Amino acid sequence: MKALIDRYKKIRKKELFKQKFKSNYAFVGVGNHSINNLYPVLNYLNVNLKHIIVKNEDTVEMVKHHFSNSLVSTDLEKVLNDSDINGVFVSITPSVHFQLAKKVIAANKNLFIEKPPCLTLSELSELITLEDKHKKTVLVGVQRRYSPVYNILQNKVKNASYYTLKFKTGAYPEGDELIDLFIHPLDALFYLFGDGNVTYANKVTGNGVVSYLAQIKHKNGIVGSLEFSTDYSWNEAIDTLIINTPKGEYITQNTSKLSFKNKPNVFMNIPIEKVKGFNSQTTTLYLQNSFLPVKEHNQLYSAGYFNELSSFLMCCEKSKNTLNKSTLRDLLPTFKAIEKLRTA
Numbered sequence: 001m002k003a004l005i006d007r008y009k010k011i012r013k014k015e016l017f018k019q020k021f022k023s024n025y026a027f028v029g030v031g032n033h034s035i036n037n038l039y040p041v042l043n044y045l046n047v048n049l050k051h052i053i054v055k056n057e058d059t060v061e062m063v064k065h066h067f068s069n070s071l072v073s074t075d076l077e078k079v080l081n082d083s084d085i086n087g088v089f090v091s092i093t094p095s096v097h098f099q100l101a102k103k104v105i106a107a108n109k110n111l112f113i114e115k116p117p118c119l120t121l122s123e124l125s126e127l128i129t130l131e132d133k134h135k136k137t138v139l140v141g142v143q144r145r146y147s148p149v150y151n152i153l154q155n156k157v158k159n160a161s162y163y164t165l166k167f168k169t170g171a172y173p174e175g176d177e178l179i180d181l182f183i184h185p186l187d188a189l190f191y192l193f194g195d196g197n198v199t200y201a202n203k204v205t206g207n208g209v210v211s212y213l214a215q216i217k218h219k220n221g222i223v224g225s226l227e228f229s230t231d232y233s234w235n236e237a238i239d240t241l242i243i244n245t246p247k248g249e250y251i252t253q254n255t256s257k258l259s260f261k262n263k264p265n266v267f268m269n270i271p272i273e274k275v276k277g278f279n280s281q282t283t284t285l286y287l288q289n290s291f292l293p294v295k296e297h298n299q300l301y302s303a304g305y306f307n308e309l310s311s312f313l314m315c316c317e318k319s320k321n322t323l324n325k326s327t328l329r330d331l332l333p334t335f336k337a338i339e340k341l342r343t344a
Contacts, residue, residue, distance in 0.1 A: 021313050023086035026051035026079040028100060030063055033114070034091045041300055041309045042089075051079045055092065076100070080107040087112065087316045091141070094179060098123045105130045105138065112312045114141040115187075116179045117328060121335040128328045137315040138328050143304030144188040145325040146311060147255040149286050150304075153243070154192055156250060156260075163243040165189065165226040170234035171209050178338050182212070182228045185239065189226075190333040191325070192243075193218040198337050201344035204231075212341050250285075255303050258286040 027034070027042075027049050042049065052070045054063055064072045071078070079085055080103060088104045090097060091114035098118035104111045105127070117140050118124050131138050144150050167185045190196065196218030204211040211229035218224075232238065243250040248262040261282045264273035288302040300306055311323040 021045060021047055021317055023317055024048045024050040024082075024084050025087050025089065025316075026053065026082070026085050027089040027091075028053040028076065028079070029090065029092035029114075030054050030059065031092060037300060037303075037305050038089065038091055038114075038309065041306050044295075044306075045310060045313065047313065050085060051082065053079060076103065080104070080109070085109060087137075087312065090114065094175070095119065098127070101127055101138070102130060105134050105136060108134055108136060110137040110312070110316045112139050112141065112309070115183055116140075117331070119176075119179060121332075121339050124328060124331060124335050128332075131328055137312070137321060137324060139308065139312040139315065139324050140326040140328065140331055141308055142184060142187045142326050142331070142334075143308045144184055144255060145191045145304065145330075146307035147304035148302060149252055149255045149258045150188055150191060152258055152286055153250060153252070157192055157243050157245060160193070160222050160243050160245050162222065163189075163193075163224040163241060165224060165241045166238050168227065168229040168232035168238040170230060170232060170237070172230045173208055177210060177228075177230050178212075178341060181230070182341075183334065183338065185228070185241070186226075186337055187326075187331065187334040188241075189216065189224060190218075190337075191330075193220065193222045193224070195219050195333045196222075196337075198340040201341050203341070203344040206231075212344060214341060214344070216337065256288040256299075257284070259284050 025047055027039070030052065049067065049070045052063055052067055052072045053076050054060060054072065054074055057074055060072050060074065064070075079088060087110035089112045090100050090104065092100070094116050097113055097116060101111060101113050101117055117138075118127060127138070165185055167182060169181060172181060196216050198214055199217050200215040202213045204213070209229070209231040211227065211231050214226050214228075216224045216226065239252075239254040241250075241252040248260055251259050251261065259282050261280065263280075264271060288299065289297045291297075295301055295306070298306075308326070311320075311325070314320045314323050
């Protein structure tokens, strides 16, 4: 038995060190999000980052020290003019994503762009037109579409009737909470339930915080209510989605846990539990296990970062465009909803 286990471990180790992706890529940005969430995944996947583009000259040498095999500079034109580059990762200040995305697509490069790809619906439409013209892959980094929790859910909530979403954090004075924070849970709703419209929206502000109370009706008839708020806490943030279906409720806790709680049957409008009782059961469908030190239980995997980046690479090198779950066009309902919330 030990010999068999050792053989399995050897095969697994070989697979780990095998270089699955052969092309050269470029990365624009070295911010906190990129360093903590994106670069580690690319390193794990043994991706060749030929170029790294930074904003300021005073950070070039520092980045060179950490990425000695990459060409580090502030000159984006080096990337755009390099025919050896198959794809470009962009993750910098959201306000400049739109302009950079236009340049990369126009240079006929495949593009992974961190959310948001732009700031307005009109800008998104312009990017879609440009993408259609150049026929290149553009994958937007809204990682919940690639998380195990939401991939499991998508196959189980086709017959849902309604849902309730609560996404509550502490104050966010450093940016635009709609496009920086709330876009993730909002976009996940359209991924799960399809296109729809915000039918009601109200905004509550005060003391530097903001809350949105809204309702969405999807084209398939599913309706939902949501609460987005920065009037809470970062240490005890709430990110919970409850989805009602004929057989019970699906409940998420961020992207780390998914459970299902059954509900009693009703026969001819008679609640059966009043006749013979009911034993409620809660089943765990997914749980990130921090005890096991493996890829599948790493937070970068459960949050969706690993799958979104590997999907982009597969699109670039294997032409597996069906793996792209977050095209620019996929985000149209999300941006329509954001613009509706802005008018609340």
